Amino acid sequence: MVKVDFKLIDKILERYDYDKGNIIAIMQAIQEEYRYLPQAALEYVAEKIGVSMAKIFGVATFYENFSMDAKGKYVIKVCRGTACHVRKSANVLEAVYEATGLSEGKPSTEDGLFTVEIVSCLGACGLAPVVVVNDEVHSKMTPEKAQALISELKAKEGMR
Amino acid sequence: MAREKNQSNDLKVMTIDNVECAINGERNVLEVARHNGIDIPSLCYCENLSIYGGCRICIVEDDKGKIDSACSLKPRAGAKINTNTPRIQRYRKMILQLMLGSHRTDCATCEMSESCKLQAYCRRYHVDMERFGKNYSDMPIDDSSACIVRDPSKCILCGLCVRMCDEIQNIHAIDFCHRGKRTYIAPGYNDNIASSKCVGCGQCAAVCPTGALTVKNETEKMWHMIQDLNRKVVVQFAPSVRVGLAEQFGMPANEPVTGKLVTALKRLGVDVVYDTNLTADLTIMEESAEFMEKLNSGAKLPMFTSCCPGWIQHVEKVHPHLMPQVSTCGSPMEMMGALIRNQFKNEDVYSVAIMPCTAKKFEASRPELEKDGKRLVDLVLTTQELGRMIKEAGIDFAKLPDSKPDSPLGDYTGAGVIFGVTGGVTEAVIRRVLGDASPDTLQTIAECGVRGLDGIKAFDVSAGDLKLRIGVANGLGNADKLIKLVESGQEHFDFIEVMACPNGCIGGGGQPPAMQERKEERFAAIFKEDEACELRIPQQNPALDYVYANLLNNDPHHYLHIIYPDHGDVHHE
Amino acid sequence: MRTKLNNRAEFQAVQAKYEAIHNSANRKILVCCGNGCVSSGSLKLYEEMKTAVKASGLKCVVELMEEPEKDAVNVKKTGCIGFCEMGPLVKIEPEGWLYTKVQISDIPEIIESTIMKGEFVSRLAYRNSGILAKKQSEIPFYNKQTRRMLNYCGNIDCESIEDYIGIGGYSAAVKAIFDMTPEQVVEEVIESGIRGRGGAGYPTGKKWSQVAANKNADVKYIVCNGDEGDPGAFMDGSTMEGTPHKVLEGMIIAGIACEAEEAYIYVRAEYPLSVSRLSMAIEQATEMGLLGDNILGSGKNFHIHINQGAGAFVCGEGSAMTNSIEGNRGMPRAKLYHQVDVGLYGKPTCLNNVETFANIPDIINHGAAWFKSVGTEGSTGTKAFALTGNVNNTGIIEVPMGITLREVVVGIGGGIKNYQDFKAVQIGGPSGGCLTYEHLDLPLDFDSLKSVGAIIGSGGLVVMDENTCMVDTARFFMNFICKESCGKCTPCREGTTRMKQILEDICNGEGTMEDLDELEEIARMMEKSSLCGLGKTAANPVLSTLANFRNEYEEHISEKLCRAGVCQKLSQKVYAINAATCIGCTKCARNCPVEAITGQIKTPHVIDASKCIKCGTCMEGCPAGAIYIENGRKGNVKY
Structure with a gap:
């Protein structure tokens, strides 16, 4: 659990005029800061802009990009769009899961290092299959390349 | 809208199932059909709420073969619509089958059995259970609330509860979470209902077409106490119960059934039956005095009424700063509870209240409603629950003879009766303040703007050189609108009555679910009972002298007033 | 900070200045910075290129704001050149040479040979079956296209309003503002016959006239749909990134036509590059007085805001997008009213797709007749497609409406990868259908596609070879749509769940022949009774694969065979x-x-x-x- 800096949330709210209509943008800004939506932050926002917790939770969970749980340091997005699918991205995903020890039901590692997400299409179909680590795109992936990529990240973190 | 400008007020007609149907400003084809005797099925539509278009069983087909939902189809003169073409029948049936697949069908034992709309439509369209396997939600039942129970496994996601809570009540305690097949309805962060902003008004349960949201059933407790012969079961019943109960037995809503109700309670084994109408009269006496005192002492106005527990909770959760302006009078139920305790001082009494209200269940359990170390009301049953008990006991309600409530707490005036409708408390206060029981005066009061089912009423009343501005709201959304007017300084009010439920207690969450038309009948029935009363202003109630003299231990304030935490240091002499 | 232009004359003076610069024969190095090439590292390449040019002692100009010196080298980052498969791409002007798969290590050679000596580095050239193509126009991938909407993509700096103005940009908006009445603008658009590029193909001019007809509305909105969610489509992203000013200009013109002053662009969350380029473009246009209050002293106002999506495919649906912009769950609304009358915040709203807006400036500039000169009678103009899948040349293409599928797949796409057999093309994403061998000569236009149960959709073309299992493909799309269903209406929420289950059963060898009838029945029900377009079309991939590849379904069921060897639980080759x-x-x-x-x-x-x-x-x-x-x-x- 992170500690929420309410001064920072105030700044975000100010930037969006405390306007209910900007709730999605406000949550995007919060997520950019914490990489997920901490409950304390949303409760604060709900109070300040005058919407109910049910509404804010409803909006947050509707959209795929909002995470209600803390994410790992490396967010690995595996594209499962059509083009990537046709070029066997399922195998890449499997390799990523295997290398990180994660699964669809368990998206983040306990050590807070990795989160694996499945995304629909990243718009880089010409380079399929694509894997994105944080904001870095890795194109024309194979299971082997995926495994190597994760080993590299682990090595960088001093893991064996 | 530009494209509608050609519409004139000429008679417009459309054809539905080969029947010529007049269009009278209805907002959709569904309403037109219903007004013309064609019942298009629908699970997510409610006349008082915004159009959702989610359940899709109201699909109809036009003469060009285009299929659309009747709830989201604008009535158009000359349009030809069919509601039961072979395709419509097939698709509608499949939609119901799909719904049934995602709905836990424990129909034989379900709270809503027989009043479940999904069940009714499945029977109506011969839907077999087995086409699709079960894939309903496995989320746990939430019975954290004292008032309602939420069972996600039965939810068909029609969203009526969400819209009711948001659009009418302005509380928005629940909303859809996640999306697609994973969608469910809940307070945010999977909190339970009790810890949300829910005030327990029960309007969500009133509109829920299935058993996903139901009134908490406590009839077992009641049976248990009735059967305990060592205990005296004393029951009070609220004004609105007498105009809602009969509907559960297929009887018309426009006649109060007070006499049968008393008989039924006695047959069930209740020892003593008192009428909450009496303490409604008492409430008026106390509340009028409090108001006059506030007015004379220059206290901050408006004074808000306090008899609605949903409203009290709403003030506590959303407008705590307004609590000092809320009357400290207990609700009629609380007052009757206090009188019962003092009437049977040394006896083992189980005090039960039959209420049109789900929030009363919570109110009765509040620590503030404990006096001299005892709860004033042990159990609250709703009109619905009482109806269920009467059925369970095999009593043929329609054939019951009339009885009178017991003495000495059975007398009441018309002023107490009208507590059951929005504006009733206010009208009673005006009757009390003017103090004139002549038919002319009563008629003048009735026409001052206080009566009617409008969501918000604002009017002036003068008594001598006293000129008062009064506001009446039903539905918490309307209450919030009035508060906004006051707080923004746009309008001044001296007195504001709030009832959390639309139309007041006759439309309470504990009443049998009803369409607006039915609620209008209940409204009429309440005034029928009022007019039938010999005495119509509260100070005429002969029992009040007895009450003040014998049942309040010379400390009426202690027994008849409730100081909630947010009231602060309010002192009342 | 740019100087604000206060009137038309000032605009024309600025335009003349940048036009002259643009037309000067200066040496230019254009590095493609579209999403595809950026993914292949072109941003770094661009930076390194700038550094290297400077280090080599050459005069280097990056931005057009200053008067360039005569022999300076222009290094520009351009919008998507389209040939993503061969990225990162670098174009050399004035020769028009195209270098492919350029790495940072290639920079010294490019500078030394090409820039210093004017020599072609053949090592970096594209080769088609061994034949070397020097220029973009010599490559079959390009020379069979008709690039109109994307004409500036790859030729100018996508982050520079000066470049855009220099090549004729904003002259259409200026024309619409000063020389035309709103009615004339609408009339021209109607006359052009352009139909919405977002999917349904509704005539754009007709939509504008409906919004314009709401004369008494106090506020009206223009909304640009950049929520390109179809897996396999990225044209709109490329357009927003590659030619952001053209999109803005189209929106300004729509504002003039509909008399609206407020506008929103709803951009898909996955397109941060689009957001940053559009934001930059809005800032630049506002600085120069082409957006904001009193545009060029005309008294007309127009404000554009950007809304970033948060990951919901259904928000591409008009009323769901409206809900999302207002800060709600992106669930479609009951269709009691049309968006053109009651849309965003309850006001008349003109919602068009990115590509539609990007076509508008050319229609105003060159006229309806010019626009109609390509395409078919019912589907005028050009259409951008994202060509992906098992085809040799993948990327963004723009072709005349009515081109045949064969010309796209074989002519432009260069045929199937790895010498496999062609099997099908999935068109229109999860709402679309598949086209097979027998449709190879079908013209790609709104009506022809509709007649075979497919739609042009937003324009994703995914080519599939014989190693693609069509049942698995249907399952893939159903899984996608099931995940993306908003859950509001029963047919879509429950129908997609059931269909997905049935398709999974079939792929796992547990299907029955009755399942096929059930699939069809659910599909028909969803098509007719769902609330929104997403639900109504959700079953299209199933219906279309069932119609064209029923034998594969039957093999999966009765012979437990997946001929493509994709379904793991069935016997494979x-x-x-x-x-x-x-x-x-x-x-x-x-x-x-x-x-x-x-x-x-x-x-x-x-x-x-x-x-x-x-x-x-x-x-x-x-x-x-x-x-x-x-x-x-x-x-x-x-x-």
Whole structure:
């Protein structure tokens, strides 16, 4: 659990005029800061802009990009769009899961290092299959390349 | 809208199932059909709420073969619509089958059995259970609330509860979470209902077409106490119960059934039956005095009424700063509870209240409603629950003879009766303040703007050189609108009555679910009972002298007033 | 900070200045910075290129704001040049040379040979079957296209309003503001016959006239739909990134036509590059007085805001997008009113797709007749497609409406990868359908596609070869749509869940023939009774694969066979080499696209089944006939 800096949330709210209509943008800004939506932050926002917790939770969970749980340091997005699918991205995903020890039901590692997400299409179909680590795109992936990529990240973190 | 400008007020007609149907400003084809005797099925539509278009069983087909939902189809003169073409029948049936697949069908034992709309439509369209396997939600039942129970496994996601809570009540305690097949309805962060902003008004349960949201059933407790012969079961019943109960037995809503109700309670084994109408009269006496005192002492106005527990909770959760302006009078139920305790001082009494209200269940359990170390009301049953008990006991309600409530707490005036409708408390206060029981005066009061089912009423009343501005709201959304007017300084009010439920207690969450038309009948029935009363202003109630003299231990304030935490240091002499 | 232009004359003066600069014969190095090339590292390449040019002692100009010196080298980042497969791309002007797959290590050679000496680096050129193509126009991928909407993409700096103005940008907006009445603008758009590029193909001019007809509305909105969510489509993203000002200009013109002053662009969350380029473009246009209050002193106002989506495919639906912009769950609204009358915040709203807006400036500039000069009668103009899948040349293409599928797949796409057989093209994403061999000569336009149960959709073209299982494809789309269903209406929420389950059963060998009827029945019900377009079209991939590849479904069910070898639980082709007959010629190992075959020369080879993708190339080429399929049936059934 992170500690929420309410001064920072105030700044975000100010930037969006405390306007209910900007709730999605406000949550995007919060997520950019914490990489997920901490409950304390949303409760604060709900109070300040005058919407109910049910509404804010409803909006947050509707959209795929909002995470209600803390994410790992490396967010690995595996594209499962059509083009990537046709070029066997399922195998890449499997390799990523295997290398990180994660699964669809368990998206983040306990050590807070990795989160694996499945995304629909990243718009880089010409380079399929694509894997994105944080904001870095890795194109024309194979299971082997995926495994190597994760080993590299682990090595960088001093893991064996 | 530009494209509608050609519409004139000429008679417009459309054809539905080969029947010529007049269009009278209805907002959709569904309403037109219903007004013309064609019942298009629908699970997510409610006349008082915004159009959702989610359940899709109201699909109809036009003469060009285009299929659309009747709830989201604008009535158009000359349009030809069919509601039961072979395709419509097939698709509608499949939609119901799909719904049934995602709905836990424990129909034989379900709270809503027989009043479940999904069940009714499945029977109506011969839907077999087995086409699709079960894939309903496995989320746990939430019975954290004292008032309602939420069972996600039965939810068909029609969203009526969400819209009711948001659009009418302005509380928005629940909303859809996640999306697609994973969608469910809940307070945010999977909190339970009790810890949300829910005030327990029960309007969500009133509109829920299935058993996903139901009134908490406590009839077992009641049976248990009735059967305990060592205990005296004393029951009070609220004004609105007498105009809602009969509907559960297929009887018309426009006649109060007070006499049968008393008989039924006695047959069930209740020892003593008192009428909450009496303490409604008492409430008026106390509340009028409090108001006059506030007015004379220059206290901050408006004074808000306090008899609605949903409203009290709403003030506590959303407008705590307004609590000092809320009357400290207990609700009629609380007052009757206090009188019962003092009437049977040394006896083992189980005090039960039959209420049109789900929030009363919570109110009765509040620590503030404990006096001299005892709860004033042990159990609250709703009109619905009482109806269920009467059925369970095999009593043929329609054939019951009339009885009178017991003495000495059975007398009441018309002023107490009208507590059951929005504006009733206010009208009673005006009757009390003017103090004139002549038919002319009563008629003048009735026409001052206080009566009617409008969501918000604002009017002036003068008594001598006293000129008062009064506001009446039903539905918490309307209450919030009035508060906004006051707080923004746009309008001044001296007195504001709030009832959390639309139309007041006759439309309470504990009443049998009803369409607006039915609620209008209940409204009429309440005034029928009022007019039938010999005495119509509260100070005429002969029992009040007895009450003040014998049942309040010379400390009426202690027994008849409730100081909630947010009231602060309010002192009342 | 740019100077604000206060009137038309000032605008024209600025335009003349930048036009002259643009037309000067200066040396330009254009680095493609579209999403595809950026993914291949082109942003870094661009930075390194700038540094290297400067380091080499050459005069280097990055931005047009200053007067360039005569012999300075322009290094620009351009919008998507389109040939994503060959990225990062670098274009050299004035020669028009195109270098492909350029790495940072190639920079010194480019500077030394090309920039200093004017020599072509043939090593970096595109080769088509061994034939070297120097210029973009010599490459079949390009010369069969008609690039109109994307005409500036790859030719100018996508982050520079000066470049855009210099090439004629904003002159259409200026024309609409000063020379035309709103009615004339609408009339011109109607006359052009342009239909919405977002999917349904509703006539754009008609929509504008409906919004314009709401004369008494106090506020009206223009909304640009940049929520391109179809898997396999990225044209709108490329357009927003590559030519952001053109989109803005189209929106300004729509504002003039509809008399609206407020506008929103709803951009898909996955397109941060689009957001940053559009934001930059809005800022630049506002600075120059082309956006904001009192545009060029005309008294007309127009404000554009950007809304970033948060990951919900359904928000591409008009009323769901409206809900999302207002800060709600992106669930479509009941269709009691049309968006053109009651849309965003309850006001008349004109919602068009990115590509539609980007076509508008040319219509105003060159006229409706010019626009109609390509395309078909019912579908005028050009259409951008994202060509992906098992085709040799992938990327963004723009072609006249009515071009045949064959011209796209074979002519532009260069045929199927790895010499496989063509099987189908999925068009229109999860709402679309598949086109097969027999549709190869079908013209791609709104009406022809509709007649075969497909839609043009937003324009994703995913080419599938014989190794694609069509049941699996249908399952893939159903899984996608099931995940993306908003859950509001019963047919879509429950229908997609059930269909997905049935398709999974079939892929797992647990399907029955009755399931096929059930699929069809659910599909028809959803098509007719769902609330929104997403639900109504959700079953299209199933219906269309059932219509065209029913035999594959039946094989999955009755023979437990997946001929493409995709469905893991069904019997598959396993390729093996008969050691007794293998002559060890190594041909198979050389032909294998995935290096699954190993072996010493003149000794029997082996196939690593875990690597094998069952493409069959080895078997086709084996001179000794030593390769066979074990444990399964031969899959090549002709359609």
